Each structure stands twice: as C-alpha cells, then as structure tokens.
Amino acid sequence: MPLRPDASVWGALLGACRIHGNVELGKFASECLFEVDSENVGYYILLSNIYANVGQWESADEVRSLARDRGLKKTSGWSSIELNNRIELFYTGNQSHPHCEEICKELEILTAKIKTVGYIPDCSFVLQDVEEDEKEYILMSHSERLAITYGIISTPPKSPIRIFKNLRVCGDCHNVTKFISKITEREIIVRDSNRFHHFKDGICSCGDYW
Structure with missing residues (x-):
C-alpha cells in the first residue's frame, strides 16, 4: 500500500x-489492530468469533x-419496532415481553414453514x-427475529x-428474514448498524452483501 494502513484497513x-x-x-x-486501536471491543469480539467458528474455544475465551x-x-x-406510537424493545433470549408466549409460538410456526421452502439453519x-x-x-x-415476529x-x-x-444483523437472521418476507408476502425493512435492508419476495436490497 502507498499509505500506512490504519484501523479501518486492518479492521476490513x-x-x-x-x-x-x-x-x-x-x-x-x-x-496490528491492537497496536493502533486497542480500545475497540469489536475487534476482540471479531477475533474471538473467528476462533469459535473453527472450534478453538480456548483461544476464543x-x-x-x-x-x-x-x-x-x-x-x-437489541432490536426495536414502533407500533401504535409505542417502541417495543427486544433482547436476544428475552422472555419478559407481555406477548412472549405468543411471539415464540408464532416464531416456531414461521420457522417450520420456511424450512419447507429451503431454509437450513446456519x-x-x-x-x-x-x-x-x-x-x-x-x-x-435473536432479537431481530423476535421483533419481526411481534410485528407480524x-x-x-x-x-x-x-x-x-x-448491531449488524447476523447472516442467519438475514437469510431467515428473506424467507419470512416471501412466505408472508410482506416488505420488511431492517435498519442495522451498517445499512438499510429492504426485504421483499425473498430478496434483500443489499444483494446479500453488507
């Protein structure tokens, strides 16, 4: 490179x-990242995830x-949805929402349906x-699934x-949302930390690149 790489380059x-x-x-x-930006916890999490993804749990820890x-x-x-001038917040694994039982039941039904049309959990x-x-x-x-299901x-x-x-939507949730948009015939717009995702008819506006 003609320039000295900074944190954004090493992060990429x-x-x-x-x-x-x-x-x-x-x-x-x-x-190299820890030398130029040792205070960004995201880099530590990303490296830990790399280790975890190949089963090197000790290194990840x-x-x-x-x-x-x-x-x-x-x-x-966390994920949020605004309905009737009220913002509902969802955290991963959260079971404190008043409609938790109804949400989980509907999510199980949706998951079963999308599996019949090709969804395989990653x-x-x-x-x-x-x-x-x-x-x-x-x-x-995951929080985005809970929020989407509550919206449905x-x-x-x-x-x-x-x-x-x-935060950035995970790859599996991105795939799930494409399937849900198709079987429910709904447009689903998700704003994550990186960009807007517009899901319609099983396709996302990002082209699966974000």
Missing part, C-alpha cells in the same frame, strides 16, 4: 478473515478474557460450544414491518 482485513475462516491471517490483523482485563465490554444487541453464527439443537434454539431467540402478529396481513437493530 479482520472482517474478511471472519468470512473466509482464515485464522492465522486474522490473528495477524488483530495484532483467551481473547474475551483479554478484553475484560482491559475493561472493555461488549455492547448488548449454526456457524452461534459462537458457544453447545449441541446443535441448542444452537438452533439460540438462533431462534400485531399488524394487518401483508402490511410492511420496520425494525431497528443496534
């Missing part, structure tokens, strides 16, 4: 290593411990060392749904 490389599963290059990129030792905390993910987005069936349960409890049971059929997520 680290993100690419997460996508392609390149552990060694990811470790190198993170070491070491990276997270390093972040904790430096006083860094991961931002909690458990690589679950970064805990647990059994496969538990990984699928964790995916189902709370609004007229075929009406659009708009939600906001404070």
